[in-house]
Amino acid sequence: MKKIINHPQDVLTEMVAGFVRAHNEKIEQVPETFVIKQKELTSQVALVSGGGSGHEPAHAGFVGHGMLQAAVCGQVFTSPTPDQILEGIKAVDQGKGVLMIVKNYSGDIMNFDMAKDLAEMEGIQVGTVVVDDDIAVENSTYTQGKRGVAGTIFVHKILGAAAGKGLSLDELVELGKRVVGNLKTIGVALSGATVPEVGKPGFVLADDEIEFGVGIHGEPGYKREKIKPSKEMAEELVLKLKADFEWNEGDSFAILVNGLGGTPLMEQYIFYRDCLSLLEQDQLSIPYSKVGNFMTSLEMAGVSLTLLKLEEDWLTYLNEAVDTAAW
Amino acid sequence: MKKIINHPQDVLTEMVAGFVRAHNEKIEQVPETFVIKQKELTSQVALVSGGGSGHEPAHAGFVGHGMLQAAVCGQVFTSPTPDQILEGIKAVDQGKGVLMIVKNYSGDIMNFDMAKDLAEMEGIQVGTVVVDDDIAVENSTYTQGKRGVAGTIFVHKILGAAAGKGLSLDELVELGKRVVGNLKTIGVALSGATVPEVGKPGFVLADDEIEFGVGIHGEPGYKREKIKPSKEMAEELVLKLKADFEWNEGDSFAILVNGLGGTPLMEQYIFYRDCLSLLEQDQLSIPYSKVGNFMTSLEMAGVSLTLLKLEEDWLTYLNEAVDTAAW
Numbered sequence: 001m002k003k004i005i006n007h008p009q010d011v012l013t014e015m016v017a018g019f020v021r022a023h024n025e026k027i028e029q030v031p032e033t034f035v036i037k038q039k040e041l042t043s044q045v046a047l048v049s050g051g052g053s054g055h056e057p058a059h060a061g062f063v064g065h066g067m068l069q070a071a072v073c074g075q076v077f078t079s080p081t082p083d084q085i086l087e088g089i090k091a092v093d094q095g096k097g098v099l100m101i102v103k104n105y106s107g108d109i110m111n112f113d114m115a116k117d118l119a120e121m122e123g124i125q126v127g128t129v130v131v132d133d134d135i136a137v138e139n140s141t142y143t144q145g146k147r148g149v150a151g152t153i154f155v156h157k158i159l160g161a162a163a164g165k166g167l168s169l170d171e172l173v174e175l176g177k178r179v180v181g182n183l184k185t186i187g188v189a190l191s192g193a194t195v196p197e198v199g200k201p202g203f204v205l206a207d208d209e210i211e212f213g214v215g216i217h218g219e220p221g222y223k224r225e226k227i228k229p230s231k232e233m234a235e236e237l238v239l240k241l242k243a244d245f246e247w248n249e250g251d252s253f254a255i256l257v258n259g260l261g262g263t264p265l266m267e268q269y270i271f272y273r274d275c276l277s278l279l280e281q282d283q284l285s286i287p288y289s290k291v292g293n294f295m296t297s298l299e300m301a302g303v304s305l306t307l308l309k310l311e312e313d314w315l316t317y318l319n320e321a322v323d324t325a326a327w
Numbered sequence: 328m329k330k331i332i333n334h335p336q337d338v339l340t341e342m343v344a345g346f347v348r349a350h351n352e353k354i355e356q357v358p359e360t361f362v363i364k365q366k367e368l369t370s371q372v373a374l375v376s377g378g379g380s381g382h383e384p385a386h387a388g389f390v391g392h393g394m395l396q397a398a399v400c401g402q403v404f405t406s407p408t409p410d411q412i413l414e415g416i417k418a419v420d421q422g423k424g425v426l427m428i429v430k431n432y433s434g435d436i437m438n439f440d441m442a443k444d445l446a447e448m449e450g451i452q453v454g455t456v457v458v459d460d461d462i463a464v465e466n467s468t469y470t471q472g473k474r475g476v477a478g479t480i481f482v483h484k485i486l487g488a489a490a491g492k493g494l495s496l497d498e499l500v501e502l503g504k505r506v507v508g509n510l511k512t513i514g515v516a517l518s519g520a521t522v523p524e525v526g527k528p529g530f531v532l533a534d535d536e537i538e539f540g541v542g543i544h545g546e547p548g549y550k551r552e553k554i555k556p557s558k559e560m561a562e563e564l565v566l567k568l569k570a571d572f573e574w575n576e577g578d579s580f581a582i583l584v585n586g587l588g589g590t591p592l593m594e595q596y597i598f599y600r601d602c603l604s605l606l607e608q609d610q611l612s613i614p615y616s617k618v619g620n621f622m623t624s625l626e627m628a629g630v631s632l633t634l635l636k637l638e639e640d641w642l643t644y645l646n647e648a649v650d651t652a653a654w
Contacts, residue, residue, distance in 0.1 A: 002517050002534065004594035004630060006556045006601070011593060014557075018596030021603060022616045056592035076593075190329050207329065229333045230341075264588045264626050265383035266338060266403075267331035269345030274333075276348060289349045293620070299591050299628070303331060 008196035023325045034073040035088040036060045045163045046092035049101040052077040058295045061326025067160035077217045079107035085115035097125035097169035103148025104132035127169045129176030133185040136213030150258040150295040151183040151306040161317035187304030189214035216297040234274035237305045254288035256306035261296035328526045335523035350652045361400040362415040363387040372490045373419035376428040379404040385622045388653025394487035404544045406434035412442035424452035424496035430475025431459035454496045456503030460512040463540030477585035477622035478510040478633040488644035514631030516541035543624040561601035564632045581615035583633035588623035
């Protein structure tokens with residue numbers, strides 16, 4: 001294992017310390033926790049997200065005015081514990097309730113639910129939006145139903161902007177469900193990734209091999225093939241999304257090409273171009289694009305492609321300014 | 328070679344096409360060139376930078392209000408040609424002159440100089456700031472004197488803000504020289520990188536080997552060692568910078584921890600924390616921090632550490648808002 005770390009069991013503590021120090025003008029750590037919160041809160045429904053670490057900049061990079069009010073960081077690829085999530089909820093509630101945005105993994109669902117129960121016993125109103133955007137496979141290693149992956153950042157952004165506009169907790173839960181219903185992602189991996197405490201890759205691909213549909217914790221995808229041109233990878237993923245969306249000419253989408261950690265921006269922009277040209281052949285309108293590393297899987301090489309079918313105000317919400325480390 | 332590309336000779340064309348489409352609300356391509364310019368120009372000295380591609384998001388990601396007005400993109404690890412640079416200069420000159428920010432490589436120096444001569448023949452005033460921040464080695468594969476690396480983005484940012492405040496071309500050249508004089512960088516690589524048209528890595532490190540002082544085109548560093556904890560890598564680089572700066576207690580610095588492409592943010596934040604704790608032991612003041620992939624070397628794993636000794640208004644300039652894809 002070749003990584004810039006100290007003891008493998010210290011990566012979470014040391015990463016959080018670094019993150020907090022680097023961005024201390026806008027965020028702060030809730031003392032004695034792995035919760036990162038927006039420094040100055042305003043009177044609105046507060047958004048809390050989080051999950052296992054190793055997906056940086058998700059989720060701490062999206063804490064700040066206009067997006068999340070707190071992110072709860074678990075150990076690498078491990079759900080945060082209920083007490084940590086509860087600390088996050090309590091740290092940001094301003095009396096208008098707290099909305100939790102949770103990726104669909106069994107551990108996350110269980111622990112966020114327990115934290116919700118605990119918070120409600122303390123008189124805090126809590127709502128939940130579960131994100132399950134990965135269409136690659138139905139059930140998976142850590143998941144009942146579909147996995148939650150990179151599309152989650154569009155949920156953060158849209159609900160973050162809507163919360164800032166004063167929507168109520170119930171309205172945000174409703175909006176969140178609609179966004180998730182219109183959100184689909186699928187990816188391709190060129191390499192595995194190594195969890196520091198494990199010390200070897202979760203899976204291994206041959207020098208000329210890629211795997212479609214791998215999850216962000218290295219969960220198995222749906223097929224392995226030989227490396228092929230970007231255009232053909234783009235076609236594979238776009239056709240999967242097309243079959244699932246059943247889109248029509250003139251439909252309007254936001255697109256996210258997300259790097260998984262080890263793939264440079266040069267390749268991401270080439271892949272984005274290839275995806276876009278397929279989408280435009282179908283006469284779709286793409287008024288919003290994002291390209292970069294937003295929901296990674298440690299040093300995994302590969303990309304995911306997310307499409308969000310846009311409704312009403314969502315484009316405005318996506319374009320709203322935010323003050324975060326990584327949006 | 329396992330990359331998300333099509334034909335290796337098309338990577339520049341296709342990447343630029345993707346970049347322009349993804350960010351077309353703030354930038355545009357000068358037709359039939361690899362020049363990316365700010366969409367709406369204001370009346371000020373215009374800043375032009377650029378160089379070989381493969382360092383994304385540098386430099387196109389820093390085009391926009393408050394930073395660069397144009398970036399000229401060469402082939403991978405290859406200087407842009409003088410005619411392309413001239414197109415960049417002409418596209419952004421607003422009659423107040425153009426400042427070129429050039430990394431110190433022989434090819435870049437020659438081609439930017441020729442473009443300057445051509446532009447002056449067309450009546451455009453041109454000034455130059457050469458960045459040579461890499462203290463690892465004195466001369467190198469493509470360089471007389473020190474190489475220009477990640478610290479260049481601090482030069483873009485400070486001069487971009489100063490140009491926006493109305494400084495003249497002469498004042499900007501003067502300020503640029505002062506900034507470069509106070510700017511030092513040194514890095515460590517954990518892996519090589521593969522230029523698409525070459526098809527194999529520029530250099531190879533064993534599974535347990537790292538190299539200190541490697542350049543952003545894979546130029547040789549100053550020593551190879553076994554992989555070691557982040558704290559020891561940080562100590563090696565901080566001590567080199569300390570010897571070169573000869574800093575004193577209370578001196579004030581901006582810090583940049585720059586990922587070289589294949590190293591995830593988790594490791595960058597851990598390394599940043601380790602550097603910072605050494606700097607704070609020396610009683611330095613660090614009022615500005617930046618961590619992330621800004622000047623990469625394709626998929627190279629590793630990081631560089633940049634310190635800028637701050638004078639007068641520079642912190643204000645660093646904190647000024649910009650409208651770019653990647654700052």
